[in-house]
């Protein structure tokens with residue numbers, strides 16, 4: 001069973017919740033799909049790490065000695081990545097999308113597409129099972145592809161080690177990396193917080209889940225920070241038939257746990273917020289089984 | 290001048306800083322523009338009421354196949370770098386997968402049969418709002434299901450071309466959307482937290498900003514929680530620590546309600562404005 005923990009934006013405590021769930025599951029494959037800022041490895045210290053690099057994107061490179069300055073490539077480029085300077089075409093790397101059309105149109109064959117960024121897929125075992133995560137090379141765009149690779153690797157581990165629980169820590173937002181993280185999962189847990197921005201983000205991520213027909217739970221973190229807003233979230237869930245997984249109180253101890261590289265369930269096992277997390281865990285992972 | 294407020298991950302208080310700084314600048318009589326580049330989750334609008342001046346639709350040109358002309362030669366498929374042309378010649382099936390298409394036009398160029406036309410699909414919108422005291426707010430927003438916010442962000446940045454002073458609330462992360470925002474900025478303010486997660490993300494952001502040759506400074510949010518590792522890192526790297534925002538439940542609660550602390554408490558205005566002056570001075574000494 002694949003469960004994706006997402007939030008519509010960062011900072012709702014999504015990763016801390018995902019880590020706590022992993023600790024409660026005890027036997028689990030965790031897929032950190034926040035490939036732009038993967039950080040569960042900091043908590044889990046995976047060992048025997050296996051790395052795999054892959055090249056994602058390409059960038060146009062122009063040979064000045066061949067380019068005769070006709071400017072055709074500049075006309076064709078739709079990403080404003082080419083311009084003319086001193087009689088030659090030049091590439092503005094940050095804007096190049098790697099489509100390769102310039103290389104096709106150049107009558108002098110002065111342009112080559114070079115594969116540049118190196119992203120890595122990593123995987124290692126940790127105290128509760130296996131952690132798979134991706135590291136996107138700086139400026140790399142194709143995070144959807146890396147996310148899919150992370151998920152595929154996680155599924156493979158789950159098969160090999162006969163573990164049926166995969167927990168996905170998803171990226172923020174509603175774009176391609178999120179879509180790649182949640183498409184086809186068995187359930188989604190939306191971690192939200194009671195603020196006006198949290199409410200907007202929740203609505204956006206919910207409409208994405210709906211369009212992908214994914215069963216979703218909402219988990220309200222920092223519940224008591226703004227009770228009226230929390231109630232509004234609950235009303236929204238009720239009106240839209242979204243199951244409420246639980247409420248977690250605001251407690252800076254979560255940060256403390258993180259600083260000590262522990263999940264909150266390990267750091268303060270008997271605390272109130274851990275029992276709130278456990279209640280949510282049971283609802284999400286045991287009622288459906 | 291354009292100042293981007295960014296953070297390696299979301300939820301570090303980036304929007305908090307951007308909106309309060311924007312307010313503080315207005316309070317000092319400047320006429321800034323707030324550009325919300327977090328097109329996947331634009332929330333700056335919660336904090337300001339404005340009158341909508343105009344909205345631009347951001348479109349992408351995607352191909353459409355004229356199956357009467359198509360000979361199923363497959364050249365378009367070969368030219369497409371993004372696997373957006375799905376074709377099975379023997380059974381005469383060809384389809385454009387719009388969600389994968391980047392609108393590059395390579396297939397149009399490839400086709401010898403004039404079997405490809407283009408149509409426009411909507412990626413998102415950019416809206417400009419007039420606020421009181423002459424300031425403006427520009428909000429970028431992608432449509433649900435759109436693959437990448439980059440084109441919408443670029444359109445938002447273009448919209449600020451003639452605005453003299455722009456505060457950009459940048460998207461989270463360090464991939465393309467972040468880069469397309471900061472590449473247009475004169476200065477980047479990185480907001481982070483003193484935690485291992487915060488430090489790991491900050492290192493990643495700084496590597497990229499160095500590659501882009503951007504000046505940057507750091508704001509530590511929720512100081513007093515977490516640990517000291519981030520302070521040591523900044524000192525080693527000689528990156529200016531511009532401000533610390535202490536952890537305070539009342540700040541979090543005000544933000545949750547959609548209130549601006551700078552509006553409630555003038556000391557915040559002064560604090561943010563002197564930071565702004567520091568950035569301007571820093572920016573000038575660089576050029």
Ligand code: SF4
Nearest residue numbers: 369390391393394396
């Ligand atoms: S426009 Fe570019 S990305 Fe889109 S289908 Fe054609 S070749 Fe592929």
Ligand code: SF4
Nearest residue numbers: 359360362363365400
């Ligand atoms: S290149 Fe033109 S003719 Fe050939 S398969 Fe594509 S659309 Fe059809």
